[in-house]
Amino acid sequence: xxxxxxxxxxxxxxxxxxxxxxxxxxxxxxxxxxxxxxxxxxxxxxxxxxxxxxxxxxxxxxxxxxxxxxxxxxxxxxxxxxxxxxxxxxxxxxxxxxxxxxxxxxxxxxxxxxxxxxxxxxxxxxxxxxxxxxxxxxxxxxxxxxxxxxxxxxxxxxxxxxxxxxxxxxxxxxxxxxxxxxxxxxxxxxxxxxxxxxxxxxxxxxxxxxxxxxxxxxxxxxxxxxxxxxxxxxxxxxxxxxxxxxxxxxxxxxxxxxxxxxxxxxxxxxxxxxxxxxxxxxxxxxxxxxxxxxxxxxxxxxxxxxxxxxxxxxxxxxxxxxxxxxxxxxxxxxxxxxxxxxxxxxxxxxxxxxxxxxxxxxxxxxxxxxxxxxxxxxxxxxxxxxxxxxxxxxxxxxxxxxxxxxxxxxxxxxxxxxxxxxxxxxxxxxxxxxxxxxxxxxxxxxxxxx
Amino acid sequence: xxxxxxxxxxxxxxxxxxxxxxxxxxxxxxxxxxxxxxxxxxxxxxxxxxxxxxxxxxxxxxxxxxxxxxxxxxxxxxxxxxxxxxxxxxxxxxxxxxxxxxxxxxxxxxxxxxxxxxxxxxxxxxxxxxxxxxxxxxxxxxxxxxxxxxxxxxxxxxxxxxxxxxxxxxxxxxxxxxxxxxxxxxxxxxxxxxxxxxxxxxxxxxxxxxxxxxxxxxxxx
Numbered sequence: 001x002x003x004x005x006x007x008x009x010x011x012x013x014x015x016x017x018x019x020x021x022x023x024x025x026x027x028x029x030x031x032x033x034x035x036x037x038x039x040x041x042x043x044x045x046x047x048x049x050x051x052x053x054x055x056x057x058x059x060x061x062x063x064x065x066x067x068x069x070x071x072x073x074x075x076x077x078x079x080x081x082x083x084x085x086x087x088x089x090x091x092x093x094x095x096x097x098x099x100x101x102x103x104x105x106x107x108x109x110x111x112x113x114x115x116x117x118x119x120x121x122x123x124x125x126x127x128x129x130x131x132x133x134x135x136x137x138x139x140x141x142x143x144x145x146x147x148x149x150x151x152x153x154x155x156x157x158x159x160x161x162x163x164x165x166x167x168x169x170x171x172x173x174x175x176x177x178x179x180x181x182x183x184x185x186x187x188x189x190x191x192x193x194x195x196x197x198x199x200x201x202x203x204x205x206x207x208x209x210x211x212x213x214x215x216x217x218x219x220x221x222x223x224x225x226x227x228x229x230x231x232x233x234x235x236x237x238x239x240x241x242x243x244x245x246x247x248x249x250x251x252x253x254x255x256x257x258x259x260x261x262x263x264x265x266x267x268x269x270x271x272x273x274x275x276x277x278x279x280x281x282x283x284x285x286x287x288x289x290x291x292x293x294x295x296x297x298x299x300x301x302x303x304x305x306x307x308x309x310x311x312x313x314x315x316x317x318x319x320x321x322x323x324x325x326x327x328x329x330x331x332x333x334x335x336x337x338x339x340x341x342x343x344x345x346x347x348x349x350x351x352x353x354x355x356x357x358x359x360x361x362x363x364x365x366x367x368x369x370x371x372x373x374x375x376x377x378x379x380x381x382x383x384x385x386x387x388x389x390x391x392x393x394x395x396x397x398x399x400x401x402x403x404x405x406x407x408x409x410x411x412x413x414x415x416x417x418x419x420x421x422x423x424x425x426x427x428x429x430x431x432x433x434x435x436x437x438x439x440x441x442x443x444x445x446x447x448x449x450x
Numbered sequence: 451x452x453x454x455x456x457x458x459x460x461x462x463x464x465x466x467x468x469x470x471x472x473x474x475x476x477x478x479x480x481x482x483x484x485x486x487x488x489x490x491x492x493x494x495x496x497x498x499x500x501x502x503x504x505x506x507x508x509x510x511x512x513x514x515x516x517x518x519x520x521x522x523x524x525x526x527x528x529x530x531x532x533x534x535x536x537x538x539x540x541x542x543x544x545x546x547x548x549x550x551x552x553x554x555x556x557x558x559x560x561x562x563x564x565x566x567x568x569x570x571x572x573x574x575x576x577x578x579x580x581x582x583x584x585x586x587x588x589x590x591x592x593x594x595x596x597x598x599x600x601x602x603x604x605x606x607x608x609x610x611x612x613x614x615x616x617x618x619x620x621x622x623x624x625x626x627x628x629x630x631x632x633x634x635x636x637x638x639x640x641x642x643x644x645x646x647x648x649x650x651x652x653x654x655x656x657x658x659x660x661x662x663x664x665x666x667x668x669x670x671x
Contacts, residue, residue: 220570224594264568267592271601 003126004192004200006093008137008182010069011040013144014061014092016083017074017099018044018052025074025098027052028146029134033072035150036141041066061090069093072134072144077101077112080130084116088123095120096144097130103188104131117190126196132187133163136170138180139206145185154179155208155291156284157201159194161186161215162241165280177427178288181206189218195226202230209290211283212238212274215251216260220268227272235290236274237446239283240265275446282442285434289443292430293408296376298448299325301369302350305357306383309414309437310350313381316441322448324349325375334368341365355385359392366396370404377408377447379440382422384415390422398429408447412440465512466646466668467548474643475666478635481628483655483662484554491537494552498533504555507536508665511547517665520545525555553664558657559614559624562590563632565640565649573640575633577602579611580653597637602630615656624656632661647671 013033019026030052033042044052047059058064061071061083071092073083077099087095102113113130120127128135134145138153147166151173160166163185170183181204184197194217201207210230217223230236242251243262269276277283300322304310317324327335327349335341335351341361346352351369353361362380369375380397382390390413401409411433413423426433434440466474468487475482486497487510498505509522517523522543524536540550560580568574571594578590591608593601606612606629617623632654640649648669655662 217570220568221572224571260570261568261574263592264571264574264594267574267594268571270604271593 004094004196006069007096007126007128007135007144008142008200008204009140010093010142012043012064012066012069013040013142014043014045014064014068014071015052015074016045016061016071016087018046018049018055018057020049020052025146029072029074029098029144030055032143032145032147032150035143039141040069043068061086061092064090067091067093070096070144072096072098074098074146077109077130081112081115081119084119084127088119088125091123092125094126094128096128096132096134097187097190098132098134098146099129100131102130102190113188113190120191127191128184129187130190133166133185135185136166136180136183138183145183147183149174151183152176152179153206154181155206156180156211156287157182157184157197157204157207157209158211158213159184159186159197159201160213161194162213163187165213169280169284176284176288177424178284178291181208193218195219195222198226198230198236202233207234209287210234210236211287212236213241213280213283214238214265215241217265220260224268224272227268227274231273235295235446237277237283237287237290238269238274239277239280240269273450277442282439285432285439286443286446289408289410289432289447292432293410293447294406295447295449296406296408298323298376299374300377300379300444301325301327301372301375302379302381303353303362303365303369304350304381304383305353305355305362305385305388306381307346307352309381309383309412310346310352313379313412313437313441314350316438317444320441320445322441322445325372327351327369328372328374331368331372334371335364350381355383356387358387359389359396362393363396363400366400370400370407375407377444378410379444380409380411381437381440382411382413382415382419384419390419391425394422394425394431397426397431401429401431408444410434410440410443410447412437464669466670467512468510468551471666471668474639474646474668475663478639480632480635480639480651480666481660481662482666483556483664486552487549488552489549491534491541494537494550495530495533497552498527498530501552501554503528503533505533506551506553506555506664507533507540508551508553509540509543509545509547510549510551511545513546527555556655556657556662556664558655558661559621560653561615561629561656561661563636563649563651563654563663565595565636565646567640567647568594573637575605575636575640577605577633578609579614583609583611584652595637595640597633599630599634602633605633606630622658624658625660628661629654629656632663645671 015029017026018030044055044057046057049057071087102109151170242248342354423433484501505527507524562578564576573595578584583589591605593605650667651663
C-alpha cells in the first residue's frame, strides 16, 4: 500500500477548516498537528480566519506554494466536495475527511459520499473517511486527528471502525507500557478501506501486531482473503461489536453499517486465523504479548509461589486449550537436588516454589523449566509475601529471556504498589505482566501457534 | 460444472423437485440413501422388495412444509403389508405432491448439513446433529465457503454433539471421512450453483459404514 506512505509520513500537512476557537475540531486538529512541527510544515486553511495557534491562515489549499502531502479536511459536509476537488487539483498526497454527514446519515449523505469518492478516484488521490477521527503515527509525531494526545510509540497497529474508542485507548495508554505503530480510524471507507489499511500494516516494518475494532464489514468476500493472507504474516486480533440483537440495532444507527450475523463473523475469524478478543481490554493485553514475545508451540509451564494461583491458572489454561507440559525426569532430577527447592515444592507443573521462596528458588525453577525442550513457553506468577523479592525476580526473568529468546515468557506479578517496581522492570524490558491470571492465560493463548 | 446446462429446464419453484435434487446430489458425489419417487403403489412395492425392509415412505411435495408434523412420513415399515397400508394412508393426504418417496430405512447418527447465503460473505455452511440437538440446543457451527478439510474438522469438533460421531459408549465411530466429504461437496456446490439459495440436508444418516442423505431440500432463488 505505497499510496498510503505519504499520508503516514507527510513532510507537509494542511488542516483545512483550522479554527481559532478553543475546543472546536479545527482547533484540536491544528493543536495536534503542531506537535509534529519539528518533522513537517503545517498549514492552516480557512478563508474566514487570519491565524490559528500562531499559524497564518491561507484561504484555500490552492494558495499553498509547496506540495501538500496530507490534507485533513474538517469543514461542513456540503462544502467537502469543493474542497476535495481543490485538493485533487493541487495533487495532494492524500486526504483525510473528518467531517460527518455522509453515508452514515442517509440517502443525501450517500450521494455526497459517492461524489467525493469519484473525484478522489479519478485523480488517484487516496481518501480516508469520511466520518472518521483520522490517523496517528506516534513514531513520526504525526497526529492527524482531534484525539486528546499522542500515545506511546510501539508495535501495535490499532485499526478501528470507531473514532471515539481510539481517543480513550490513547488516554488509557498513559498508564500502560505498550505502544502503537499507528492508530487508524477508518470511518465510512469511501475510498481507502479496511483491507487497504491491513495491506499497509502488513508491510509496515514498525507494526508487529494488528488490533481491530469492528462493527460491520463492507466487502465480506474480499476481507476473507485479506484476513487470511495478512494473518499468515502478522497476527491479527479483533473485537467484534454488534454480537447481540441489541448490539446489532445500535450498530446500524452508529456507523450505518450492518453488523451481520455474529456466528458468520465467528466463522470468518476462525477460518482466516484472526484471534477474537472478547473485550477491548483483552484486545490490548493480548496485543501486548504479541508485540513483545515470540509465538510458540502449544506446551507451557507455570512457576508460582502461590499454590492457589497455580491451580486457578491451570484451570484457565485448560479451558482455553493451552497445554501444561509434564515435567521430565531430567527436570525433576535438577529440582530434587538437595537445597534447590523447598522440601514442600510441588514437583509438578504448575511448579509451586512455595510462598517464602526467595529469588534463588525462582531462578532455579525458571532455568530448569526452560531447559526442558518440550516446554515452549513460561508463565511466572508472583504473589507477595513479606520476604518476596519482586525486583530481583523481575531481573531473573529478564536474564532468562535473554538466554531463551525463542521461548515466550509472560509474568503475572499480582498485587499493587509494592509489586509495581518489579512489574515496571518487567515491562520496561518487554516481558508482558498481567495483574490478573485470566488475562495472563489469554495472553499465552494468543502466543500459541495454530 | 457438469450440471449447469440442465438448469435451464427447471421450473421456477421455491423448492427443487426430487429428480433434480437427486441429480445435483449425484453430480457432486453426495450419497443419497436408496430412494425412488413414484406415483404407483406397485412400483413402490417392487422397489422396497429390491432394497429390503425396513422401508420409509414420505410424501414428496414442493411446498415448504414440515413433513413429520403433518404426518407425511411413515417409518419402520417392516413388510409388504405394512407398506401397502402406509401407501394408502399417505396417498389420501390432501396435499399437492409430486409423488411418494420410497426409501431404505438406515440407522445411525442423524446429522444436519445446511447452507444459507449471507449478504456479505456468501454461502455459509452449517453443521449440527439432528433432532433436538439442532432445534432445541442450537448446538451448531458455521463456516464460510470455500471450506478446506481442516475447516470441516474444526467445525465438527466445535459442537458438543461431536462425541456421538467419534464413538460414544457402545456406538462405533461413524465414517468421518465420508461425512467430511459431504461438507466439501456442499461447499463446492454452494459456490457453483448460485441459483440455489438454501440447502437443508436433514437428516444425513451417518454410521460406521458410510453416510447417506435421507432428506435433501434445495430452495431456489
